[in-house]
Amino acid sequence: MDAAGEEKMDVRGAAAxxxxxxxxxQTSAKPVWASLEEAAQKKTEGNTxxxxxxxxxxxxxxxxxLLVLRSLDSEVLASVKGFxxxxxxxxxxxxAVLRNTQVDCYxxxxxxxxxxxxxxxxxxxxxxxxxxxxxxxxxxxxxxAGVATLEMGDAQTAKQYLSQACRxxxxxxxxxxxxxxxxxxxxxxxxxxxxxxxxxxxxxxKSSSVEEIxxxxxxxxxx
Numbered sequence: 001m002d003a004a005g006e007e008k009m010d011v012r013g014a015a016a017x018x019x020x021x022x023x024x025x026q027t028s029a030k031p032v033w034a035s036l037e038e039a040a041q042k043k044t045e046g047n048t049x050x051x052x053x054x055x056x057x058x059x060x061x062x063x064x065x066l067l068v069l070r071s072l073d074s075e076v077l078a079s080v081k082g083f084x085x086x087x088x089x090x091x092x093x094x095x096a097v098l099r100n101t102q103v104d105c106y107x108x109x110x111x112x113x114x115x116x117x118x119x120x121x122x123x124x125x126x127x128x129x130x131x132x133x134x135x136x137x138x139x140x141x142x143x144x145a146g147v148a149t150l151e152m153g154d155a156q157t158a159k160q161y162l163s164q165a166c167r168x169x170x171x172x173x174x175x176x177x178x179x180x181x182x183x184x185x186x187x188x189x190x191x192x193x194x195x196x197x198x199x200x201x202x203x204x205x206k207s208s209s210v211e212e213i214x215x216x217x218x219x220x221x222x223x
Contacts, residue, residue, distance in 0.1 A: 032090060035072055036097050039065040043105055050112060059112050062105040069098055069105075099134050106130045110144045124148040139168050139175075147178050155185040 046061030072090060090098065110127040113120055125148035131141035146161035162179040169175055 032072060032088070032094055035068055036094060036101070039068040039101050039105075040097075042068065043101055043108070046105070046108060050108065055112050055115050059109060062109045062112070065101060065105050069102055072098055073102075103131050103135050103138070107138070107140055107144075110141070110148075114144065114147075119151070121148040121151045125152065137164075137168065139165050139172075142168075143172075143175055143178070146175075146182070150178060150182050150185070155182045155189065158182045159186065 042061045042065035046058045046065065049055075049058035049061060072094075074090065074095070106127045110124045110131075113124045113127070125145050128141040128145035128148065131138050132145065135141070142161045142165035146158045146165060149161060150158035159179065159182040162175060162182055165175045166172070166179050
């Protein structure tokens with residue numbers, strides 16, 4: 001992986017460019033395979049638009065792919081059970097294709113958003129965390145979640161994501177750079193907190209000294 005960076009996409013070689021789904025000609029499974037193939041095709045179109053720097057169109061294609069997959073997702077269907085016709089359960093192979101396409105689309109959406117002039121870091125983090133929900137060790141998702149979380153002001157959580165990414169890719173320059181940023185921010189916050197407590201302690205000592213002097217004066221006046 002080269003720099004787990006914003007410009008890197010999840011394109012899985014020839015299979016990503018020309019999606020092939022074994023068994024999609026079977027009559028009983030044809031609607032499911034047709035939907036999976038449509039989603040994969042939209043993802044491929046999105047990858048092409050991304051390489052052409054047409055970020056807006058790429059985002060549209062990835063969203064289209066995810067919308068198609070939503071109608072097959074067992075997690076989504078479980079939440080709306082009883083509100084529509086029952087869908088047949090996916091085979092393990094179909095489930096794997098669905099999840100892999102979802103992971104690629106969410107990863108690539110996060111990459112697209114990081115290319116925009118005004119970055120929606122909350123959305124980048126949301127998409128990256130969805131990837132990590134299904135693929136916990138995904139380096140790109142860990143990296144992007146770390147960058148987004150850092151930009152949103154949570155250096156501690158950002159460090160956790162980036163540290164995990166760094167353990168997997170210790171020579172990745174981008175990961176190391178942002179991990180260093182998170183550590184520097186945490187160190188500054190720590191120094192600021194120490195200075196604040198020193199100031200509070202100093203003020204407390206001054207108040208105590210003034211009170212002791214006043215008490216001494218009052219005692220002398222009463223003699």
